């Protein structure tokens with residue numbers, strides 16, 4: 213008994229001595245899904261004794277209890293204001309261009325924001341965590357404060373995460389996120405993948421990086437060139453998990469924490485719980501995430517959806533951001549906001565119709581609900597293809613949506629048990645881990661603080677120039693040696709032959 217008590221005292225003492233750190237988390241990107249990932253991260257750190265100051269461009273109401281929120285009200289505007297993504301050009305080159313420019317706009321607006329500038333001198337921070345999508349200039353903040361930096365990526369290893377971490381990602385089997393390909397590419401897809409990868413690289417290094425350098429120098433006099441601190445971080449947490457994203461090589465500092473945002477399901481509001489409990493034929497949950505407003509779809513698309521839903525016996529729970537849905541069939545229930553994680557956890561939910569964003573995908577696999585995916589842009593097409601190849605989803609590109617295709621897909625997934633079996637398998641893979649994703653996140657944040665940036669994890673490819681990395685210098689050298697040897701042999705051979713012939717001529 214005494215032993216148990218003293219053991220407990222030691223354990224409690226140990227837990228209490230985990231160092232509390234002052235953390236600055238910068239999640240400036242306006243898309244709500246990125247912001248929500250940041251909120252989940254800040255909550256986990258705050259619940260584990262860290263003081264977190266969370267900077268974002270989306271309001272939180274009511275204000276968070278566990279951490280300090282600094283709301284930058286002019287950053288969302290800098291991304292070009294509100295966009296209807298259903299009309300967005302889905303060409304991957306155009307997407308790369310748009311994302312690069314949005315990144316420049318929002319990073320610039322963040323650095324210039326007076327509230328943000330004031331924050332930097334208001335406290336002494338121990339760590340900066342930065343959402344690392346097209347935000348190179350903000351890396352300088354950690355350099356300026358002279359504290360370690362940890363990066364977070366809302367997606368899996370992306371092309372510029374690979375650049376700044378020296379991660380090995382050949383275009384032969386690692387598709388660029390924007391192409392929508394999976395690892396199994398045909399010859400021409402590999403051609404396309406290589407070309408877009410080169411285009412992204414050139415755009416980032418001829419437009420992106422130099423502009424970010426200007427942004428930093430505009431705001432901090434005497435700032436060094438961006439190349440001097442661009443590789444400052446040694447650890448990047450990725451919102452991916454091999455149960456849903458494809459397995460890829462990762463350098464030791466790149467850590468999968470996909471699924472960390474998923475909380476233990478809470479009790480549903482009474483009306484929703486009754487609805488879910490009492491739907492005799494089960495419930496279909498339909499949501500296109502936080503970025504895509506389903507009320508912004510064209511009238512034609514809405515008609516298509518209603519036509520299909522009205523033929524089903526299941527109840528359809530639809531996240532619809534308007535007050536009314538004209539011609540709504542009786543089995544369709546609309547709500548402006550729905551607690552997605554708690555709904556997916558309910559046993560009576562038979563199918564999730566989703567856009568295939570990473571957060572939704574991770575949640576549906578965690579709760580083992582099969583899907584019909586209607587991907588729109590960015591990583592969604594790739595996610596949907598992968599979900600289909602894992603056997604737990606059917607997949608229709610948004611621009612190809614017709615009522616026949618949708619009805620066929622919905623009926624397939626509802627009637628064939630194969631989809632549920634596959635998603636259960638994936639779910640058990642996702643849950644089979646030594647540490648939960650949230651614990652992994654916490655471990656690595658503490659690790660980076662304990663080891664002052666954890667620079668021992670950096671791979672040495674970062675010290676090489678690109679032509680050294682691809683061994684072009686060595687190849688040229690070897691080719692030169694080969695050519696020289698061939699020429700030498702030919703010369704020797706010829707001169708030998710020459711001597712012989714001259715001998716012959718002499719003997720004649």
Ligand SMILES: *[C@@H]1O[C@H](CO)[C@@H](O)[C@H](O)[C@H]1NC(C)=O
Pocket residue numbers: 232233234263
């Ligand atoms: C965290 O915040 C509390 C309350 O503001 C403060 O007393 C404490 O010193 C802070 N911890 C660190 C490590 O700064």
Ligand SMILES: *[C@@H]1O[C@H](CO)[C@@H](O)[C@H](O)[C@H]1NC(C)=O
Pocket residue numbers: 316320321324423426427
């Ligand atoms: C940053 O924003 C300011 C104000 O909008 C603008 O004048 C400046 O040109 C921007 N800088 C870059 C590099 O885009």
Ligand SMILES: *[C@@H]1O[C@H](CO)[C@@H](O)[C@H](O)[C@H]1NC(C)=O
Pocket residue numbers: 482485486489
């Ligand atoms: C719904 O069903 C669950 C389990 O069957 C039950 O515990 C809960 O009380 C029910 N809720 C309502 C509102 O009927």
Ligand SMILES: *[C@@H]1O[C@H](CO)[C@@H](O)[C@H](O)[C@H]1NC(C)=O
Pocket residue numbers: 511538
């Ligand atoms: C779509 O339908 C609504 C209501 O039925 C109507 O007010 C609106 O003008 C329609 N929009 C288009 C683009 O046809």
